[in-house]
Amino acid sequence: MDFLISFFLIFPFLAAPSSSRPSTPSTLSGGSSLSVECPNDTLISPNGVFAAGFHPVGDNAFSLAIWFARSSSGPTVVWMANRDQPVNGKRSKLSLLKLGNLVLTDAGQSPIWSTATASASVVQLTLHNTGNLVLTTSDSHILWQSFDSPTNTLLPNQLFTRFTNLVSSRSQTNHSSGFYKLFFDNNNVLTLLYNGPEVSSIYWPDPWLMIWDAGRTTYNSSKIAVLDSAGHFISSDNLQFSSADFGLGPQRRLTLDVDGSLRLYSLDFRTGNWTVTWQSQSDPCRVHGLCGSNSICSYAYDSARRCSCVPGYKMKNISDWSNGCELEHSFSEDDDHKTTIFASVSYTEFYGYEYSVFQNSTLEDCKVKCSESSICEGFLFKFDESSGYYNCYAKSQLLNGKQSPNLRGTLYVKLNVSRESDVLPLSMPVKETKLNCTGNNIRRLDRVYRTRSGNNFFKFLVWVAAAIGLVEMLCSFSVVSFLFWKTRKQPDPAMEGYFLAATAFKKFTYAEMKKATRGFSEEIGRGGHGVVYRGVLPDHRVAAIKRLDKSNEAEAEFLAEINTIGRLNHMNLIEIWGYCSQGKHRILVSEFMEHGSLAENLQSNTLDWEKRFNIAVGMAKGLAYLHEACLEWVLHCDVKPQNILLDTNYEAKVADFGLSKLLYRGGGCRSISFSKIRGTRGYMAPEWAFNLPITSKVDVYSYGIVVLEMVTGRSPGGGASVNGNEEGGGSLVDWVRKKMQEEASWIEGVVDAGKSGGYDAAKMENLIKVAVQCGEEDRDARPTMSKVLQMLLHPQEEIHPKKRSSTMDNKTINLAPWSKVP
Structure with a gap:
């Protein structure tokens, strides 16, 4: 009986066909397959740069993909076969049939994708050093190649033609087709198009320019473009550009990113990092659709893009700005208790969707005409320098909004308000909404799988034998299992x-x-x-x-x-x-950070004064993001040189969140209670010692101490330098403040004389003053981290704060990681 049970238990595994493996690491032979359940079932190009196989794109979801295998941030995908129809993580396969067809099967049932090819001769699938996945016959005839069907990326020497296009991904984590498309239009011009759920529009080249004014031509109908190995791109419409690191050597890719900008990247093999060496849009707000309807895009070169609702509107989805904004309050058409007002937003433009343009118009005429129109959502009132009078651009939709100090237009938003309510002021600030990045946007595929049939007698015997064997095994080890369970710690639901x-x-x-x-x-x-x-x-x-x-x-x-x-x-x-x-x-x-922590580098001559200033700026950006950007309720609570890491370019990265704390999300109170003191002596704010409410200002204090330590070369206690030279007592902030008060040329007395190299005296003076202000004992006297960043990058705007305008008082800096690209 035991022998019979053992036979039936192992027979299914002996009878099951084994998955064929590629004959070489870069080649799949006819009749072979790659399995999603075998992570090592991949094709590797001979030079080891590219890999092809199943790439995870979600929860139990995979796509057939090609990726760069040497990127430090993980696989950088350059092509996908089934980006919009992922397959199951069980029993899915890529099979190369002997008849010449390459088929991707979902869970062993439904064919999701195929090359629809056939051949009477032997076939093989090969991943080339160029990143091209090629299906050929034994006489080298090409049946199919991935270069003919790009997704969002163009590789060097891959032809871009009238039959191909690039389509962006939906987001950084969602690889399905997005809203942006690169293609040759009917005028033979290489074009970027926003193709949204409701509207579509061309935004590159600039649609208000004539084609030849944009440096293009319509006369060449060949519609072909190529990026060569040296980083030079040329197109039949006369578009040409070169990478900033032009020349042979780096691996490159031209990618249409999720934000609608076309970027050329170069890979540094030493670090595995990608660097942007050219991009189509220096100002992301010129891309259509990023902020959705009834929303305004603003951008600063030292921060990032942000989307804000026009007055009277609220964000539809705080986790996705592209959904735009909707009315906060709505009224029916026959409501007698409503009145129409116009709220203005200065320095703004909205491109397109004018149902009429009223030239040489007054502001009151514009308001009357918009009030009388049922399709008018607002109007742009703008002075025309060429004609010398104002024009009124009546809008049926408020799309592609942009705000910048260089723009001279004023937007007037048409709003219906209750007669009994307080009338909104004519001039209102736009309503800013911060992104909520904590949402779990998982899309489930509507796909049904067939259940295996198992009614034949042989399978019944196999399952019965397996069940008997399993019961026998459980009985044999029941006592051991029970004792083991008793000694194990039970899993914590939290x-x-x-x-x-x-x-x-x-x-x-x-x-x-x-x-x-x-x-x-x-x-x-x-x-x-x-x-x-x-x-x-x-x-x-x-x-x-x-x-x-x-x-x-x-x-x-x-x-x-x-x-x-x-x-x-x-x-x-x-x-x-x-x-x-x-x-x-x-x-x-x-x-892994190549240059370790800031603490390890403080005595190194590799940290010149320019690097130290950049480290201070990088720290401020990271902390400001924690306090005020995507997650405005995170405190770090242990800012010190040991927790500031430096990458290969000495870019600062804030690390070690073991002592962090989430602020209360619901209310406006910024303080929080802690069960114990957190942080490191010397960098801790006075609030910890005096049992005062803890706010984001504790991180500001620690930041100021770290910056002063970088500049002075002295320990936080202030009594001795890190070089061991004794001088004075008290805190480091008190020591610096005393130097500032008693010495005329105090900068020379404060800056670490042991560090070689010159420094910008004005920049150093500003940096020290900002750090001292951060180290104030009174937390209310300390600036916020976004204000610190503003003072470092724009010192001319902060030296005399009392002279600033009211608009500058409300200026904030968005620190969403716009420059962090895949």
Whole structure:
């Protein structure tokens, strides 16, 4: 009986056909297949630059893709076969049939995609060094190639023709087709089009220019363009440009990004980082559709794009600006208790959708005509310098709005308000709404899978035998299993909730972590609740692997980092790649910083004064993002040089969120209570010692101390320099303030004389004054982090704050990571 049971248990595995593997790492032969369940089932180009196979695009969702395999931020996808129809993570395959057809099958049932090719001779699928996936016959005849059907990326020497186009992805994490398209139009011009759910419009080249004024031509009907290996792009419509690092060497890609801008990227193989070397839009607000209807786009070169609702409107979806804004209050057409008013927004333009243009018009005439029209949503009132009078541009829709100090137009929004309510002022600020990046926008595919039939007698016997064998095994080990269960710690439901919040990360096993760190042998740092090791992940990325200790505090730190960093995305914040939670082990996997921490580099001559200033700016951007941008309720609580990491370009990244705290979301109160003091002595704000309410100003104080330490070379205590030269006592802020009051040339006395190299005296003076203001004992005297950034980047606007205009008083800086591109 035991023999019979064993036979029936192993027979299905012996009888099942094995998955054929590629004959070489870059080639798939006819009759072979790649399985979604085998991560190693990939094709690798001979030079090791490109890989092809199944790429995860969601929860149990995969697409057949080609990607750069050497990017430090993970696979950079350049092509997808089924971007809008992902396949299941079980039993899905890419099969190369012997008859010459390449077929992608979902869960072993439905064909999702195929090349629709056939051949009487032997066929093979090869991934070339160029990134081109090519299906050929034995006599090298090309049946199909991926270069003929690009998605959102054009690779060097890949022809772009009248039969091809680039379509952006929907978002950074949603690879399905987005709203932006690059193609040759009917005038033979290479064009960028916004094709939204409701309207579409061309935005590049500038639609208000004649084609020849934009440097293009319509006379060449060949409709062909190409990017060569040296970084030069040329098109038949006379469009030409070159990468900033023109020349042979770097790997490059031309990608239509999710924000509608066409960008040329170069890959630095030493760091694995992508760098933008050319882009079609220097001002993102010139791209149509980014902010949706009834919304205004604003942009500053030192911050990022932001979308704001026009007066009387609110954001439809705070997690997606492109959905635009809707009326806060609506009235029926026959409502007798409403009246029409116009709220104005200065320095604004809305491109297109005029149902009429009234030339040489007065403001009152415009209001009357718009009030009488049922389709009028508002009008743009603008002075025409060529004619010398004002024109009224009546709008049927408020789309493609842009606000800039250089624009001279004023928008008047038509609003219906209740007669009994207070009438809105004629001039109103636009309503700003910050992005909520915590939403879980998962789209479920409406797809039904057939259930396997299993009514034949043989399968019935197999399942019966398997069940008997399973029961026998369970009985044999029941006592051991029970004892093991009793000794194990039961899973914490709260812990599972945090893991659900971190599903965007890769979950590693402890064995993978041990192998990546070579048995946790190379220690690169040590914190209060764990040790950081250098490791190499299976995809060859170098990572910083933080192994937390087993205390309750370490458990709390792990949950804080996973929950907090899982919602953050900024170029000046450390990026988490994954985690491990297996048994008693708690491990975080993050990007590796080549130059370590700021603390390790303070005595290094590699940090010249320009780098130190840039580090101060980068720290301010990261902290301002935590306090005021996408997640305005996050406090770091432990800002110090050890937690400021430097990448290969000495760009500062704020790290270690183990002591962070989420602010209360609901109300306007910015303070928060803590169960214990947090931070590091010397960098902690006075609020901690005097048991005062804790706000974002504690991070501002710590920031000021770190900047003064960078500038002076002295320890936070102020009594001694980090070089060991004793001088005075008290805090570092008091020491600097005393120098400023007593010495005429105080900058020379404050700046660390041990550091070689010159510095900009005006910039250094401003930096020190900002840092001293951050270190004020009174928290109300400290600026916010966005104000710190503004004072560093625009000192001329902040030296005499009392002389600023009212509009400057309300100026804020958006720190969404616009420049962080894939």
